[in-house]
Amino acid sequence: MGTNYGSQDPFKGPFRSLEELADRISDLLHCPVTIEDSNHRILAYSTHDENVDPARIATIMRRKVPENVIKTLWKNGVIPQLFESEEPVIIPAIEEVGLGKRVAISVRKNNEILGFIWAQVHWDVTDEDLDLFKKAAKVVKNQMLQLQIKKRKSEEDHKEFFWQLLTEHLTDLETIQSQARKYHIQLEGSLAIVVFEFEEDIHQSLERHIHYYIEASRQVSIVCSAIDSNQLILLVRPHSSEAPGKEINDFVKTFVDKLQDRVNVEFLKGAAGTLYKNPVHIQDSYKEALHVLSIKDRFPNEVEGIYSYQELGIYQFIDFLYEKRIRDHYTNQYIETLREYDQKHRTDLLETVSEFLRCDSNVNEAAKALHVHANTLNYRLKRVTNLTGLNFKDPNQKITLYLDLMIERLKQ
């Protein structure tokens, strides 16, 4: 579509309300428009009602942009962009959250964000459209200042702040601390992110249930929480100061166990990132928790019973090493030698060594696992030492071999 709007001021006032202004913008652009405050509460929306998308409907019904839409817009960087610049931003459709194509612009007085204008568009936006949008922002600014619409400092709105902490958009400690004060969120001390992943999307009632349960169990306290489709994301603080890391792990462990019993929720996965003292690193903790979940997908047996990044052990970095080995064209000579020997003599030295190392160099345990006599295992190990020069008393060598054996398994 797009229109040539002529040269005289299209926004001749006066307007008695924001609604009137919204309608005017809508008329000029031929599309639905909403005006929101800085917390994404609706201040006004146009009566234009053609082709409205689900996101718009939901927004108007609740008088606030739905949580998941806000989250998505934070995640893909739209909102940060709006915060940073006063230029209009064109947003492609995001089907997952029922959002059609949009143009948005921030309304600001100096550097303070007063709110946003959103337009649902379905054509290729022209420079003239954008120009009109910028003019609209100015008029809306004046109107908002006149009507004394202040940024509402609602405590409920701290969820958005939480998403900023989780995604990579808040990296300045000062800003984080001042924001935290504003929302009365206590970010001092050690905090960690915990993510619970359910099989299906989480509904409010379940979330409230879980909150209640956790607070009652008194293992940790919840600082913030958010929902990302089927994941419940919690920022938690350990209670005791003696062994805070352990406490978080235990919390996730017992929670998963209990909930699977109680509420008959199956396939619940839980994961905790590490504790960080600096709130800047909450995003790192979040990434770690998600990494645990992805490892739990790929190695369900190996990390059974592990609920934190801490406990992941080598799974924290095995992918990383794997890639280095590939890039360097590295071959572990010990493994190569043993593999050749095995093939030639129809033996199982490689598997033997592998199991032995997995059993923490415990001969008896490994022998049992391999269904052979302990002496057999000792014999084989001596053989390996003679063949390769490997020293089973040297942790350096053992560790390297252990990791390379694991990487070998990844290659398949």
Place this chain on the structure above:
Amino acid sequence: MGTNYGSQDPFKGPFRSLEELADRISDLLHCPVTIEDSNHRILAYSTHDENVDPARIATIMRRKVPENVIKTLWKNGVIPQLFESEEPVIIPAIEEVGLGKRVAISVRKNNEILGFIWAQVHWDVTDEDLDLFKKAAKVVKNQMLQLQIKKRKSEEDHKEFFWQLLTEHLTDLETIQSQARKYHIQLEGSLAIVVFEFEEDIHQSLERHIHYYIEASRQVSIVCSAIDSNQLILLVRPHSSEAPGKEINDFVKTFVDKLQDRVNVEFLKGAAGTLYKNPVHIQDSYKEALHVLSIKDRFPNEVEGIYSYQELGIYQFIDFLYEKRIRDHYTNQYIETLREYDQKHRTDLLETVSEFLRCDSNVNEAAKALHVHANTLNYRLKRVTNLTGLNFKDPNQKITLYLDLMIERLKQ
């Protein structure tokens, strides 16, 4: 300098010899010029004798470009560039090898390299200079074809081929194999690079001495060798097929020991890369050997008695992990918890755990190293388990802790 050469052909022949042609080019460019064949032997050089640099003098005296100059030009990619394109290349001065600023161009018939023209310049080269250079290349080509100057297939020249293998310029197996056939170099089977680093630059006599010694010892055979200032670089093939990796290690070990005794060479360092079957990976083996040497510089005590990449163990990748940990802002909770406890209670749990792991989880050994009773150590370990939840029977956890402790040491 730079000159406007007018429009008519500056290379009006005929020339009776390449020398005459070299002088003509030199006159036109006002600088010394050499014409070389594809093996960097001098075919002709101009009599222009102002401001000649040491590299030019050495080249003319030997009638061949010095080995170390060729090596450097391979290493920094100049020669590959000449091989790849028929455009002139401007080479900044390389002081280490006494080479002043140069312009060079390949002389080629179709895609075969016949030779090169080199000019030692001392001004900012203009496009006109380069154009003249390209014209010169054509004339030289014709002259070389007339004089039937063929590429000399000397067996001595295989050193340059070796440098190509070591640096990253030969990545195609086909090419490598055909080149190897040309120089009668046997690249089949497993090969590894061994580097010996002396305190001072190596001279021919020492190199010959070493060659003789190695061949006499019959542990490995030398396929190629080269010298890089104080490093002797060998491409070696193990003799036996039983434990080839071990053989190479033993070879380096005994060689370093013996030579330090015999020839009174102190501070000799030796290092072997891993064995590769594909000659494409000789460069990887070279990089590995150099990595061993650099680790020997940084951790002389820790890798005392280690002479191969294979045996380096975790030192193969500890730097790599270190960087990941920094980038992720990772803190190992176990270490953090123990450090805090140590500070509060004036204990040594962290150092205890560290030593215990270094001793391959052997209580008695670690107790001795720490000068405490074995029971004390057991007590402390139990304490650690209670505090952190760490399980000393789980290799995953132990390995991660071991590596993180090492990274912790690197941080200082």
Place this chain on the structure above:
DNA sequence: TCATCTTTTGTAGAAATCAACAATGGCCTT
């Protein structure tokens, strides 16, 4: 200052691990 907690060291019996040797059976070579 006393009571309490933590840490270290010692002792001793139980449990395990290790090292050496012998016996057996399989496979390969001659």
Place this chain on the structure above:
DNA sequence: AAGGCCATTGTTGATTTCTACAAAAGATGA
């Protein structure tokens, strides 16, 4: 078919490691 080599298992006794308990020294806090 015999001899040699290799791999496995069993036996035995020495050695070490683990565990529990006790005593003592040091630190901590009311």
